[in-house]
Amino acid sequence: MAGQHGTTQHTSQDQTKRQKLDTLHKHVQSLKLEDNAFAFCLELSDAIGKARDFPAPIGDPDHIDGVADNYKRAASLLESAQGDLAKVAKDGLPAVWVGTAGEKASEVVGAASRTTDQTAENLREAEPVLRQLAIDIGAAQARDEYARVALDYAQSLCAPFGHDRLLEAKKATLDGIRYMVEAEDRAEEGGKKAAEKLRKLAARARARKVTASGLTDADRLVIADAAAPGGPADLNEILTANDLQRSSQFRDRMSEKDRAEFDRLVSEAKSPQEAAYLMKALAAGHDIKTLRAFGDDIHGRDATWLREHLAPFHTSGDTRIGVDSASEFEVPGAKGADWTQGRNGTCVASSTVAARALVDPVYTLRLTTGGHPGDPAYDNPTAFGKRLLKEQIRVHQEGGGGPLPDGGMDLTGKHEVINDEIAPHTGSTYEQRDVGTPQSRRQALPLIEQAVDAGKPVPVGVKGFDTVHGEKVPVGHAMMIVGHEGDKLQVYNPWGYTTWISEDDFVNNHMDKASDKRLPEAYEYSLPK
Numbered sequence: 001m002a003g004q005h006g007t008t009q010h011t012s013q014d015q016t017k018r019q020k021l022d023t024l025h026k027h028v029q030s031l032k033l034e035d036n037a038f039a040f041c042l043e044l045s046d047a048i049g050k051a052r053d054f055p056a057p058i059g060d061p062d063h064i065d066g067v068a069d070n071y072k073r074a075a076s077l078l079e080s081a082q083g084d085l086a087k088v089a090k091d092g093l094p095a096v097w098v099g100t101a102g103e104k105a106s107e108v109v110g111a112a113s114r115t116t117d118q119t120a121e122n123l124r125e126a127e128p129v130l131r132q133l134a135i136d137i138g139a140a141q142a143r144d145e146y147a148r149v150a151l152d153y154a155q156s157l158c159a160p161f162g163h164d165r166l167l168e169a170k171k172a173t174l175d176g177i178r179y180m181v182e183a184e185d186r187a188e189e190g191g192k193k194a195a196e197k198l199r200k201l202a203a204r205a206r207a208r209k210v211t212a213s214g215l216t217d218a219d220r221l222v223i224a225d226a227a228a229p230g231g232p233a234d235l236n237e238i239l240t241a242n243d244l245q246r247s248s249q250f251r252d253r254m255s256e257k258d259r260a261e262f263d264r265l266v267s268e269a270k271s272p273q274e275a276a277y278l279m280k281a282l283a284a285g286h287d288i289k290t291l292r293a294f295g296d297d298i299h300g301r302d303a304t305w306l307r308e309h310l311a312p313f314h315t316s317g318d319t320r321i322g323v324d325s326a327s328e329f330e331v332p333g334a335k336g337a338d339w340t341q342g343r344n345g346t347c348v349a350s351s352t353v354a355a356r357a358l359v360d361p362v363y364t365l366r367l368t369t370g371g372h373p374g375d376p377a378y379d380n381p382t383a384f385g386k387r388l389l390k391e392q393i394r395v396h397q398e399g400g401g402g403p404l405p406d407g408g409m410d411l412t413g414k415h416e417v418i419n420d421e422i423a424p425h426t427g428s429t430y431e432q433r434d435v436g437t438p439q440s441r442r443q444a445l446p447l448i449e450q451a452v453d454a455g456k457p458v459p460v461g462v463k464g465f466d467t468v469h470g471e472k473v474p475v476g477h478a479m480m481i482v483g484h485e486g487d488k489l490q491v492y493n494p495w496g497y498t499t500w501i502s503e504d505d506f507v508n509n510h511m512d513k514a515s516d517k518r519l520p521e522a523y524e525y526s527l528p529k
Contacts, residue, residue: 017054018184024050025177033166041158044169048155051177056144057187059137068130071123078120114225114233122201129197136190140183147179196446219267219275226276228307228314235315235485238276239283240455246283246427258288265295273303277310277361284360284425294362297373309368309379312339312357313492319485319500321513340496341392345407347478348414348459349395350494352421353388355457355480360425367391395421411461411524414478418459418526426456428528436523441507447527452484456528460491462511464519477519479511 028047033040154172157165224244227233239247251259262282269275281294298306307314339357341350357364367387370378377383393404398420399413409417415432423429428451435441448458458481465472482498483490489506491514492498499514512520 018181018188021051021054021177021181021184025174025181028170028173028177031170033163033170037161037163037166040166041169044158044166044173045155048151048158048173048176051151051173051180052148054180057137057140057183059133059141059187061134061138061141064130064134064137068127068134071127071130075120075123075127078116078123081116115221118234126198126201129194129201133190133194136186136194140187140190143179143183143186147176147183150176150179199446199450222272223266223275223279226272228273228311229303230307231314231316235319235483236311238273238311239279241453242426242455243280243283246285247279250282250285254288261288262291265291268299269295270300271303271306273306274298274301277306281360281362284362285427286362290362294365297365297369301373309373310361310364312354312364313482313490313498315483315490315498319488319490321488321500321502321505338496339388339492339494341494342389344389344392344396344405346392346396346401346404347407347494348399348409349392349401349417351459351478351480351492352395352417353391354492354494355459355482356421356425358457358482359422359455363425408476409478414459414461415526422457423528426528428456430459430526430528432524432526434524438507438509441522444525444527445503445506448481448489448525449484451528452481452489457482457492458528459526460511460522461524462515462519463521463523464512464517466518475518477515479514481525 157169227236372378399417401409463476480492509520
């Protein structure tokens with residue numbers, strides 16, 4: 001931060017085109033005609049020359065429109081193919097088995113159909129983004145041309161005689177530079193909006209690559225597409241983009257013997273979901289001994305059992321703002337024991353435990369079954385609730401939390417437990433960032449969504465005021481952003497549920513939609529690097 005001492009002036013190389021234009025505009029504004037018309041004319045001519053040297057906004061609107069046309073045609077072809085694939089998956093291959101991971105042919109074709117449908121949808125949504133980008137670039141270039149006409153006119157008036165002509169030349173120069181600024185702003189804003197929307201679409205189009213030498217291409221497609229049952233597949237995919245990348249990296253680092261054993265575990269899986277959870281466990285960083293034991297524990301379990309014991313959050317088909325999705329641990333025939341902090345002030349620890357469970361299925365299985373899957377003495381909601389509470393208290397103490405039940409944890413402790421408990425299983429350390437203004441929250445959104453889209457949960461701190469004995473007292477709470485769909489964020493509240501909020505809710509102090517009226521403001525978050 002620059003103060004009275006050590007203040008430095010940015011060099012021209014450090015400034016953006018926009019900053020240089022602003023500086024030039026201020027310089028021309030400061031020029032005084034007074035008695036020295038010749039000096040005034042020289043300064044004005046120099047400024048006109050500098051303005052002319054700035055390049056016009058780059059880009060070819062016609063080419064971008066052509067790309068949009070290609071996207072539209074490709075989407076139409078894919079939609080036609082998707083309809084055929086969906087029909088074949090539903091009616092044509094009901095009981096034929098292929099591959100080595102236990103998937104039906106109908107599941108293979110269904111996965112191909114969903115992938116094709118997602119690609120077509122992305123192309124459809126990208127088309128208007130590209131159209132608008134072409135319009136913005138075209139408008140910016142037209143404005144820049146108009147600016148150069150004004151500068152040419154100013155230069156034609158610039159001669160060391162004629163007071164009124166020189167004043168008119170100054171005005172035309174200022175107009176020309178201002179038009180250039182407007183052109184730059186239009187191009188930059190259009191580019192930013194297009195980049196943000198296209199980035200979101202690119203995040204959806206995950207790299208669907210599963211590496212394991214014992215699998216067919218059909219196996220890989222279905223495992224990458226595997227989702228927990230009971231909700232939209234695209235909102236309940238087991239393997240995130242980060243999982244796909246890390247599982248591949250960890251497998252490549254294995255010894256030849258360990259890699260062969262892991263490939264065997266995946267190839268012998270009885271369902272795509274079972275195979276996907278094995279890949280997810282590998283992505284979480286576990287060694288072959290742990291993977292072998294985990295594989296034995298989940299082998300042959302059906303998709304519903306796997307969801308109930310390995311997925312702390314499950315998204316139903318309803319993603320309306322403020323509507324809670326399912327976020328509870330279940331066992332067949334019984335409900336209860338939410339992923340909640342209960343009556344203890346362990347919001348940081350509880351959200352951290354749930355986030356770790358989201359990325360590490362081995363850890364999740366230990367919590368939900370106590371290491372005894374299927375044994376009713378351990379594998380039941382009451383026993384799970386006790387284990388969860390014990391784990392929350394452990395993490396709370398690890399972060400130096402206050403005495404319970406009131407509890408509480410400072411930001412230093414929060415930073416430590418997040419990086420101790422979550423980071424090792426995602427491969428990304430977290431750094432805390434302040435978001436005390438609407439502008440800073442708006443700027444943070446793309447970073448948060450990019451992390452969540454990759455499969456890395458993002459902790460967020462919220463604050464506000466409560467009324468105690470007639471007086472307002474400050475209060476705070478910790479939650480976790482765990483999902484993203486379009487312009488909505490899915491927020492886990494350790495009170496025991498997840499809720500969808502809009503991007504505008506996050507920006508404009510409406511985090512109370514994920515908590516209550518006492519806690520409207522997001523003031524800090526932790527970003528995985």
